[in-house]
Amino acid sequence: MRKITVININADKCMGCRACEVACSAFHASPKYSSTNPERSRIRVSYDQLNDIYLPVMGGEYTSAECNARYTITLNDKKYEECGFCRASCPSRDLFKDPDSGLPLRCDLCDNLDNGALDEPWCVKWCLNDALTFEEREEEGEEPEMLDDLEYGVRSLIDTHGLEKVVDAVTRISKRE
Template sequence: MHHSEKKIIKEIHINPDNCNGCRACEIACAAFHAKPKYSSFNPSRARIRMVINEINDEWVAIRSGSFSKTECKGRSRYIINGKEYSECSFCSTICPDRTIFKEPDSDLPLKCDMCGEDPEQIPMCVQICSRQALTYSYREDQVHMPEEKIGQDLETGLGALTEKYGLEKIKDAVGRMVKKNRF
């Protein structure tokens, strides 16, 4: 069975030709997602990272993507100008083998949220990019998502929270939220 709905598709477009690697996007993202908002500028909380592609001598912005319970099988290594790179260097997937897009305090995966629900709200990384290396657009589209995928995403998130806090604390938190009519 599939679930179908109209959905706003938000996209950040990356143009490495315009990027000079200043990393302002990382800092803006980290500050926006700090708790409380703008209270710190810790780049390890950012959902975007700058990686140098030395083959083409350019900086590339990599945004955090989906979580995978398993790591990929590919482990190719590349030597560029005497420096070794793995093929993971330019991957946006969060997996058990990579800590690049994990919340430093909880170890939970960080996925780019495009800085919220409002499609007219331009993500912080795009707002701060003065060189137009990051641009933003959105469109409305019909999306079909299998019910089992929705369930898998939910189970992954709940599993991570349960591992960190324990099942009883999760149940208590959900109970409090129900009582406060937050659902």
């Protein structure tokens, strides 16, 4: 059996306060909660206030190449941002990239609920309007392997520069230090 975790986004209830971004970026700071920066958040609210678009989206998997075609969605007469529903950290846009390193940011479910210390992710906890809710269930299948943040970042560097160059760089640096 594998555990499936779902963050339900009710965009109709979102009022655009971005508390989810605040809480997420604080949790992922090092040391924990030591800094806030929505730009480092792994959940972002895509908003176009006058067009009544308030859409929280969690960072998903990183992709090294953008899709063959981008897309836009118009729903109930509202045109959403290009690829606005997509969760990928993608070369086509700045979303879900660390502002300093450019490395991908993705939701790690608060590092798997802070190893059991949390009963829900911080973004859900700080969404007092219930635009975000959380559920867990079990399904047939095996637990997939999750990469930690460091491995995940290195993987993206390898995709961009090639394994050889990354290894060379790490070797050079380690000799210098």
